[in-house]
Amino acid sequence: xxxVTQSPTHLxxxxxxxATLRCSPISGHTxxxxxxxxxxxxxxxxxxxxxxxxxxxGNFPPRFSGRQFPNYSSELNVNALELEDSALYLCASSxxxxxxxxxxxxxxxxxxx
Amino acid sequence: xENVEQxxxxxxxxxxxxxVIKCTYSDSASNYFPWYKQELGKRPQLIIDIRSNVGEKKDxxxxxxxxKTAKHFSLHITETQPEDSAVYFCAASWNGNKxxxxxxxxxxxxx
Numbered sequence: 727x728x729x730v731t732q733s734p735t736h737l738x739x740x741x742x743x744x745a746t747l748r749c750s751p752i753s754g755h756t757x758x759x760x761x762x763x764x765x766x767x768x769x770x771x772x773x774x775x776x777x778x779x780x781x782x783x784g785n786f787p788p789r790f791s792g793r794q795f796p797n798y799s800s801e802l803n804v805n806a807l808e809l810e811d812s813a814l815y816l817c818a819s820s821x822x823x824x825x826x827x828x829x830x831x832x833x834x835x836x837x838x839x
Numbered sequence: 840x841e842n843v844e845q846x847x848x849x850x851x852x853x854x855x856x857x858x859v860i861k862c863t864y865s866d867s868a869s870n871y872f873p874w875y876k877q878e879l880g881k882r883p884q885l886i887i888d889i890r891s892n893v894g895e896k897k898d899x900x901x902x903x904x905x906x907k908t909a910k911h912f913s914l915h916i917t918e919t920q921p922e923d924s925a926v927y928f929c930a931a932s933w934n935g936n937k938x939x940x941x942x943x944x945x946x947x948x949x950x
């Protein structure tokens with residue numbers, strides 16, 4: 727069974743640009759979660775999508791947004807990039823709302839110059 | 840707001856010794872407590888989890904205990920091996936909602 731996949735693996739942008747990160751959940755999983763892991767820090771919750779709807783949002787500015795597609799894959803968009811957005815962005819999936827176990831993808835490492 | 844505190848931040852043990860990492864959570868509604876292991880440059884891997892209706896769970900050399908009254912849970916690794924060296928994260932959540940993570944513990948197993 728294929729795990730959670732993310733693309734691209736690395737992304738380099740300059741300040742003010744936009745970044746788009748993609749995630750494909752494990753087959754059969756309907757929930758997708760996004761987390762930010764800045765260097766030397768823990769994982770901070772960004773967004774949760776389930777069945778195409780945004781279910782919860784972490785304490786991040788509105789320039790962090792996303793969506794979930796009918797095939798349950800998801801996209802994270804970061805607008806007006808700032809230097810402090812440089813981090814590893816991790817996607818996780820679970821069987822769905824109320825199913826707790828989350829499995830992580832390999833992450834996208836975003837560098838903002 | 841929700842918060843998970845994790846101690847210690849670094850832990851160094853001799854191969855074969857035991858390692859214990861402790862976490863405390865603030866949200867009494869939390870009912871699911873996973874532990875993840877993250878090796879350098881790799882994704883977090885779920886190693887064990889426990890739900891609030893269980894006090895203890897064991898899987899080979901790894902065990903987790905939960906004290907709901909004290910809002911405290913711990914990871915125990917016995918007979919540590921060099922390949923156990925990694926960053927370990929505890930987390931708490933409620934009914935499939937977001938995971939709130941501890942700050943992580945760097946475990947070094949010296950051979």
